Amino acid sequence: MTVHDWGRPIGDVNGFVAGGVTEVPILLVHTDGGLTGVGVGPHSDIERIFPAVVGEDPRAVTALYDRMLAHVFKTGHAGATFGTVGALDMALWDLKAKMADEPLWRTLGARDRFVPGYASGLDIALSDDELVALHQRYADRGFSSGKVKGGLDPATDIRRLKAVQNVLRQNSARPALMLDANESWHRKQAVQYVTEVESEVPLTWIEEPVRRWDAHGNRAVTAAVKASLATGENLVGLEQYRPLLDAGAVDIVQTGMVWGITHFLRVSALALAHDLPVSPVGYNCNPVAHAAAAVPNHLTTEVQDLETPFGLRVDQTISDGGIVLGDEPGLGITVDVDALATIRTTAGWRIAEGPHVRPERAGLRMVAEQ
Incomplete structure (x- = not known):
């Protein structure tokens, strides 16, 4: 986990982070060949999803994406689960390009x-x-x-x-x-x-x-x-x-x-x-x-x-x-x-006032609010 200091309050109509510092989850995936893939994004469901890819060749990333979705098909892949799939998928693509010794693009x-x-x-x-x-x-x-x-x-x-x-x-x-x-x-x-x-x-x-x-x-x-x-x-x-x-x-x-x-x-x-x-x-x-x-x-x-x-x-x-x-x-x-390892800053995506919490009257306002 790292943080991003935006240098300003950030948010939208649903709320904002006044301190302007937010969490940035980082996922590192190591291979037995000595490479490390980087995924950026929330991955709270990693213990549940990772068994679908452990021991696999990251060059098969699109097949592994479907393998991850199949791994959780009974309970669904929305929310935090999909975020974890996305972070792992990103790290696997990073590895695939690194194995080819070229930028992902x-x-x-x-x-x-x-x-x-x-x-x-x-x-x-x-x-x-x-x-x-x-x-x-x-x-x-x-x-x-x-x-x-x-x-x-x-x-x-x-x-x-x-x-x-x-x-x-x-x-x-x-x-x-x-x-x-x-x-x-x-x-x-x-x-x-x-x-x-x-x-x-x-x-x-x-x-x-x-x-x-x-x-x-x-x-x-x-x-x-x-x-x-x-x-x-x-x-x-x-x-x-x-x-x-x-x-x-x-x-x-x-x-x-x-x-x-x-x-x-x-x-x-x-x-x-x-x-x-x-x-x-x-x-x-x-x-x-x-x-x-x-x-x-x-x-x-x-x-x-x-x-x-x-x-x-x-x-x-x-x-x-x-x-x-x-x-x-x-x-x-x-x-x-x-x-x-030196980060001591308190970040703010998770605060109740932030833009990731939908206000009680969202979509139900009769007049404009300033």
Whole structure:
């Protein structure tokens, strides 16, 4: 386990971590050949999942992914179990590329090491001035698109989106702007809210306006607004995407970094079959960027911070509006185990006020709240 010091409060409409320091779980998988694979993400179910891969050849990673899912098929693979599968899968892909002595993006068949990205600061707790200063850092690295966390008050979100728009005009006359509501609205509220925002600000997409599994609700929203609808980062398995895709309820198919490389590749293939672009969440070393470089329908990767977690060195550069992947074998993540042993900072993802706890009145608000 390590920590990430964001240098600012982070969160969304559901809450925020005021101290700006969060846990970053690290999984190290050792082979009898002396290599170590790195997985980034929660893995609390490791004792239950690891027997599915122990003694296996990591080069068979896609088969091992299915073996892990089969290992828990009676009780299901959602939640923490899927997170553990994703962390192990990531470590196995890291090993596979290291065994080939090449960066993972090469192993996966990518032609170009550059991965387009967009700025995303988890910024709901920032003042307007702090929001501008944050996005100026992104603009100075070539970003021309950015996402704002909102969902409580349209006037506030309009003002903040315009502020980000002005900063990003440094690189584009018409920056791409996104608004993330993190499942905080009901259907009609979502349509009314987005319509009001769009009357003053052009939105590229609205993200998670209603609950992640609500195919009919998401379909109603995307049919009623101009912006594309992005969702999917919290879905765990292809079976959870099918109702959304069958209903035409999603325009930008998202995936979560913590679910692993194989999950991203399969979701991308499913989206491609529906002629839809895919966009992964990116944070904590942006490991899924290697896979994003290799799929034909990758649109953009979320870049949540410009720094890396404590004790980790990552062979990548954030520049030119995206992620430039390096040439070190595997994911290019080096872990300083001795440094991690010195951590004394209290991190904050697990606090009750944080964004991972859904508020009691989420989706049930009658009026905007500031």
